[in-house]
Amino acid sequence: MRVEVLDGNPESDRPGWAGRVSSWVRYPVLGSLLQTRRACVVLSVVLVLQLVSAGLGVSVYQCPILKLTGVPCPGCGLSRGAVAALLLDPAGVVWWNAFGPAALLAVVLILLTGLLPERHRRAWVGRIAWIEQKTGITNTAFILLWLYWVGRLVLLGGDLGGRLSAYP
Amino acid sequence: MIALLGLLSIPVSLVALVCWIMTIIVAFKKEEGPLFGILCICPLIGLILGWVKNKEWDHQKVMLVWTACVVINIILNIVVTAASAAS
Numbered sequence: 001m002r003v004e005v006l007d008g009n010p011e012s013d014r015p016g017w018a019g020r021v022s023s024w025v026r027y028p029v030l031g032s033l034l035q036t037r038r039a040c041v042v043l044s045v046v047l048v049l050q051l052v053s054a055g056l057g058v059s060v061y062q063c064p065i066l067k068l069t070g071v072p073c074p075g076c077g078l079s080r081g082a083v084a085a086l087l088l089d090p091a092g093v094v095w096w097n098a099f100g101p102a103a104l105l106a107v108v109l110i111l112l113t114g115l116l117p118e119r120h121r122r123a124w125v126g127r128i129a130w131i132e133q134k135t136g137i138t139n140t141a142f143i144l145l146w147l148y149w150v151g152r153l154v155l156l157g158g159d160l161g162g163r164l165s166a167y168p
Numbered sequence: 169m170i171a172l173l174g175l176l177s178i179p180v181s182l183v184a185l186v187c188w189i190m191t192i193i194v195a196f197k198k199e200e201g202p203l204f205g206i207l208c209i210c211p212l213i214g215l216i217l218g219w220v221k222n223k224e225w226d227h228q229k230v231m232l233v234w235t236a237c238v239v240i241n242i243i244l245n246i247v248v249t250a251a252s253a254a255s
Contacts, residue, residue, distance in 0.1 A: 033216065075213055
């Protein structure tokens with residue numbers, strides 16, 4: 001199955017940088033990612049294992065940037081933030097990564113997509129891609145995650161690396 | 169034994185690091201805008217996006233090597249954690 005980029009999008013028809021930025025932001029990342037059932041199943045297994053290990057306080061996948069430099073990457077703390085969101089712990093979410101609930105939502109979407117029967121799965125993925133192309137929600141969330149990372153680095157400095165290196 | 173496994177993870181991590189840098193470069197080169205290159209700065213997101221775009225970027229071999237390195241590192245982490253807990 002191929003997710004086609006919507007035609008006639010007024011934003012992407014706009015010439016110059018505004019149109020280009022709009023087409024980047026509206027690229028359906030999740031829609032492309034979930035095109036095959038195999039990708040959904042592999043991603044679901046990997047992400048659920050990551051969340052379970054984070055919940056158990058075991059560091060299975062370690063961020064190489066944090067490990068090598070002590071500086072966290074934008075995604076550091078997302079698994080633990082997602083677990084905190086799952087446990088309805090807002091303080092934990094803010095402590096680890098405020099985008100944890102968004103990461104949890106993405107995992108749930110991927111898991112659901114993997115479990116759906118093929119006919120429904122195709123329609124479901126098409127709907128996700130359509131929403132992404134219309135709203136640019138996924139890439140906007142990524143951009144906000146990056147800005148949040150820069151903000152945290154500026155405000156917390158070296159404390160952030162120490163906080164995210166220490167496992168609960 | 170634990171120290172040996174820890175040492176083994178260093179070359180694997182270095183290969184993974186090289187693959188990650190290559191993915192960032194390809195993302196900036198092959199895409200019209202900087203969005204994907206910037207997103208790939210987070211290695212986990214870079215790994216996922218690299219697989220999404222691997223055919224478009226003609227980047228399958230690097231992604232396979234990178235994924236293998238990540239899997240080996242995860243296995244090593246599990247073994248080291250289990251061995252540390254047991255000793």
